[in-house]
Amino acid sequence: MSTATVSHHYSSTGLENRKIAIWAFIGSECMLFVSLISTYLIYKDRSVVGPYPHTPWTDPSTGHVYHAILNIPVTSASTFILLMSSLAMVLALSAVENKGKPQHNLGERILGNSKLWLFMTALLGLGFLGCQAYEFTSFVNEGLTIKTNLFGSTFFTLTGFHGAHVTAGVIWILTMLFIDFKRGLGPSDALNVDIMALYWHFVDVIWVAIFTLVYLIR
Amino acid sequence: MATTVIDTIPAHLKPFVPSPTPATVTTEKSTIWGWLTTTDHKKIGTLYLFTALFFFLVGGLEAEIIRAQLGGPNRHLVSAETYNQIFTMHGTTMIFLAIMPLSAAFFNFIIPLQIGARDVAFPRLNAFSYWVYLFGGLFISIPILFGHGPNGGWFGYVPLTTRAYSAGINIDFWVIGLQILGISSLAAGFNFITTIINLRAPGMSLMRMPVFTWMAFVVQFMVILAFPVITIALFFLMMDRFFGTQFYEVAAGGDPLLWQHLFWIFGHPEVYILILPAFGLVSEVLPTFSKKPLFGYPVMVYSGILIGFLGFGVWAHHMFAVGMGPVADSVFGVTTMLIAIPTGVKIFNWIGTIAQGQFKATSASLFCVGMVALFTIGGISGVMHSSPPADLQQTDSYFIVAHFHYVMFGGSIMGLFGGIYYYFPKFFGRLLNEKLGKWHFWLTFIGMNLTFFPMHFSGMLGMPRRIYTYDAGQGWEVFNHISTIGAYLLAVATAIFIYNFFKSRVSGPAAGPNPWGAGTLEWTIPSPPPVYNFAVLPTVTSRYPLWEGKQADIEGARINQQSGKTAEQLGIVIPYSTIKPLLAAAFMIIMFSGLIVGHWLILVGAAATVLALYGWLTSPLEPEHH
Ligand SMILES: [Cu+2]
Numbered sequence: 033m034s035t036a037t038v039s040h041h042y043s044s045t046g047l048e049n050r051k052i053a054i055w056a057f058i059g060s061e062c063m064l065f066v067s068l069i070s071t072y073l074i075y076k077d078r079s080v081v082g083p084y085p086h087t088p089w090t091d092p093s094t095g096h097v098y099h100a101i102l103n104i105p106v107t108s109a110s111t112f113i114l115l116m117s118s119l120a121m122v123l124a125l126s127a128v129e130n131k132g133k134p135q136h137n138l139g140e141r142i143l144g145n146s147k148l149w150l151f152m153t154a155l156l157g158l159g160f161l162g163c164q165a166y167e168f169t170s171f172v173n174e175g176l177t178i179k180t181n182l183f184g185s186t187f188f189t190l191t192g193f194h195g196a197h198v199t200a201g202v203i204w205i206l207t208m209l210f211i212d213f214k215r216g217l218g219p220s221d222a223l224n225v226d227i228m229a230l231y232w233h234f235v236d237v238i239w240v241a242i243f244t245l246v247y248l249i250r
Numbered sequence: 251m252a253t254t255v256i257d258t259i260p261a262h263l264k265p266f267v268p269s270p271t272p273a274t275v276t277t278e279k280s281t282i283w284g285w286l287t288t289t290d291h292k293k294i295g296t297l298y299l300f301t302a303l304f305f306f307l308v309g310g311l312e313a314e315i316i317r318a319q320l321g322g323p324n325r326h327l328v329s330a331e332t333y334n335q336i337f338t339m340h341g342t343t344m345i346f347l348a349i350m351p352l353s354a355a356f357f358n359f360i361i362p363l364q365i366g367a368r369d370v371a372f373p374r375l376n377a378f379s380y381w382v383y384l385f386g387g388l389f390i391s392i393p394i395l396f397g398h399g400p401n402g403g404w405f406g407y408v409p410l411t412t413r414a415y416s417a418g419i420n421i422d423f424w425v426i427g428l429q430i431l432g433i434s435s436l437a438a439g440f441n442f443i444t445t446i447i448n449l450r451a452p453g454m455s456l457m458r459m460p461v462f463t464w465m466a467f468v469v470q471f472m473v474i475l476a477f478p479v480i481t482i483a484l485f486f487l488m489m490d491r492f493f494g495t496q497f498y499e500v501a502a503g504g505d506p507l508l509w510q511h512l513f514w515i516f517g518h519p520e521v522y523i524l525i526l527p528a529f530g531l532v533s534e535v536l537p538t539f540s541k542k543p544l545f546g547y548p549v550m551v552y553s554g555i556l557i558g559f560l561g562f563g564v565w566a567h568h569m570f571a572v573g574m575g576p577v578a579d580s581v582f583g584v585t586t587m588l589i590a591i592p593t594g595v596k597i598f599n600w601i602g603t604i605a606q607g608q609f610k611a612t613s614a615s616l617f618c619v620g621m622v623a624l625f626t627i628g629g630i631s632g633v634m635h636s637s638p639p640a641d642l643q644q645t646d647s648y649f650i651v652a653h654f655h656y657v658m659f660g661g662s663i664m665g666l667f668g669g670i671y672y673y674f675p676k677f678f679g680r681l682l683n684e685k686l687g688k689w690h691f692w693l694t695f696i697g698m699n700l701t702f703f704p705m706h707f708s709g710m711l712g713m714p715r716r717i718y719t720y721d722a723g724q725g726w727e728v729f730n731h732i733s734t735i736g737a738y739l740l741a742v743a744t745a746i747f748i749y750n751f752f753k754s755r756v757s758g759p760a761a762g763p764n765p766w767g768a769g770t771l772e773w774t775i776p777s778p779p780p781v782y783n784f785a786v787l788p789t790v791t792s793r794y795p796l797w798e799g800k801q802a803d804i805e806g807a808r809i810n811q812q813s814g815k816t817a818e819q820l821g822i823v824i825p826y827s828t829i830k831p832l833l834a835a836a837f838m839i840i841m842f843s844g845l846i847v848g849h850w851l852i853l854v855g856a857a858a859t860v861l862a863l864y865g866w867l868t869s870p871l872e873p874e875h876h
Contacts, residue, residue: 060477
């Protein structure tokens with residue numbers, strides 16, 4: 033019936049609707065993060081009190097010395113974790129796409145295990161969120177909250193907004209993993225996984241921008 | 251058996267002749283439940299139409315109160331606080347709840363018909379957009395009934411709208427409500443971009459697309475790129491008001507200009523989001539009533555795209571008075587003058603269309619000609635304050651009020667009214683009364699000019715915007731008096747329209763598929779269209795298939811026009827009705843209202859929303875093929 037049903041699921045471009053929509057969505061999300069990141073950069077060095085991201089600060093009223101807040105080594109590690117999750121996502125997608133093809137050896141069986149790679153992606157995503165939770169708590173303990181100064185307001189809002197995107201992504205991946213356990217994902221689900229992967233890679237790329245502009249550049 | 255394009259067309263068809271007006275109108279009766287669960291783009295478009303007209307009346311009532319208050323010096327018809335709420339809600343209502351959704355009504359109903367599609371790309375997301383709009387609109391509108399309406403102006407400048415200067419919940423409703431409405435617009439944006447890219451019928455190339463669909467396409471890109479920016483501006487304000495951040499806190503080093511920049515990076519594209527759909531409608535109506543294809547179609551399309559791009563580069567012309575310095579002032583002055591060029595080109599194209607054709611004056615075409623004339627006046631005063639020194643004299647005065655009402659009322663509203671007269675038969679299968687329509691037009695045209703033209707003078711004489719009342723003896727009385735008389739005239743005009751609308755919907759003469767002898771695809775199918783729109787997907791070989799079409803266009807049109815069959819008989823799959831988009835929208839509103847009611851409600855609302863989304867995404871869109 034493939035030709036007879038052409039009029040119903042007709043597509044002018046040959047692309048899937050959802051694929052076009054997710055690209056439009058990503059374009060829109062870009063503007064969201066551009067606004068957030070620009071605000072952070074505009075407000076950089078404008079806080080009237082510390083603590084500051086890259087330099088120590090002595091509170092003139094108490095004499096208390098605050099260290100530079102950002103912990104580059106920890107965030108470098110969490111950035112690496114998030115990038116690795118993108119790799120796992122690529123493998124998950126390829127495993128779903130190639131489901132049903134013969135697997136000759138252990139290596140191919142591991143690479144073709146979509147449950148494993150979906151699980152790894154979610155786990156690495158959770159690892160990133162764990163690092164962020166650790167980072168946020170230690171900042172608060174050191175005396176920087178969302179109310180402390182402009183740095184606190186912009187930093188927590190920007191990274192929290194990104195963290196919320198990662199959280200949504202992890203829920204999405206876990207849902208997909210649940211479906212995989214329930215009925216098994218196959219090539220007919222590849223589009224759904226592909227869309228999820230696009231979202232996930234986008235969230236990763238945004239993090240690379242945040243890591244560079246907020247953490248690395250002084 | 252599903253239908254294919256070619257094999258169901260009988261061979262003996264004659265060239266297309268518009269069929270005579272039928273005696274009856276076939277409409278499907280729908281229950282309340284049917285409306286709540288609909289995924290049909292035509293029904294959703296109809297819901298948008300009714301809701302937007304309702305909010306148009308609400309915004310109009312607010313305008314009448316403003317004019318009554320300003321009709322003479324030292325009046326105290328309403329209190330100053332109430333007045334603040336009324337002008338804030340007048341702007342907010344007209345922009346977000348009346349004009350944008352009125353455009354959305356046409357996007358929903360007309361775009362799939364113009365491109366030869368059976369629905370939009372995501373029917374359930376479409377329903378979701380509508381319900382979010384309705385609930386968000388009520389969320390932002392109801393507080394004024396209890397004296398807690400938003401009161402910071404439609405642009406909500408900080409620091410006035412921060413907690414320190416606006417402690418009440420008035421601004422809370424505004425900050426949250428606009429974020430909700432943004433979600434509706436964004437969802438619709440993704441939907442229509444996908445629809446226009448991917449659901450065009452065979453042969454409907456981009457350069458054969460009707461200009462209304464083209465302008466809608468440009469608008470959707472502007473929506474998805476501009477709305478995130480105001481969402482972030484509002485998000486910052488919400489964080490400041492509820493969670494003690496310092497984004498707009500001057501004492502902490504925050505900059506109120508951040509709000510102004512973010513707001514206007516959205517706000518200027520928004521102006522084009524409001525006007526381009528009307529440009530599109532005018533570009534449909536004028537060719538039909540001039541019996542001639544649109545003059546300079548490619549230029550029309552390219553200028554629309556150019557406006558879309560330039561629209562993002564002019565925002566700071568709203569901020570000349572804040573002292574950005576000569577470089578920024580010059581740059582934004584020049585870009586603002588530049589954007590007048592593609593806009594002016596369109597005006598000449600419309601004139602060219604009328605001038606070379608055989609113009610027929612109907613309600614629809616009169617409103618569109620009126621639109622071209624009045625928008626031109628608004629455009630010219632706009633070019634005047636693109637020059638920073640001139641703007642410094644005009645900014646925040648009634649001159650600006652005059653300017654943007656010529657653009658928004660003279661442009662958008664007049665164009666949209668033209669669209670209503672033109673497409674009413676397609677929506678409801680009946681014609682609006684032409685005599686009443688012409689009364690509506692002339693009273694609107696005269697009333698509009700009486701209301702807004704004197705504002706140029708009261709503004710030049712120094713009357714500031716948003717002023718509650720004024721003393722006699724400044725030369726403002728006579729102009730304000732005329733403006734108020736004009737506003738009452740507009741009320742009469744609108745009453746005539748509303749009467750005509752509801753009367754004709756029930757007892758207007760049956761329209762038939764193509765009452766105007768128009769040339770585009772939406773007129774090849776019955777009015778109102780059957781649920782599946784096209785019995786056979788059309789094959790398109792020209793811009794005006796009914797005027798200059800080749801045999802394939804004509805044959806498809808004939809089949810579609812005469813089809814009285816049901817979707818089942820034709821083997822066309824129709825998406826299921828479902829309540830889930832409505833539930834997801836309702837739960838989302840509950841989640842947002844948790845910010846005001848109590849933070850526990852945020853969690854409850856979020857959990858319910860996620861559940862509704864899961865239910866939605868795990869149920870099939872439509873019956874399986876077989
Ligand atoms: Cu502007």
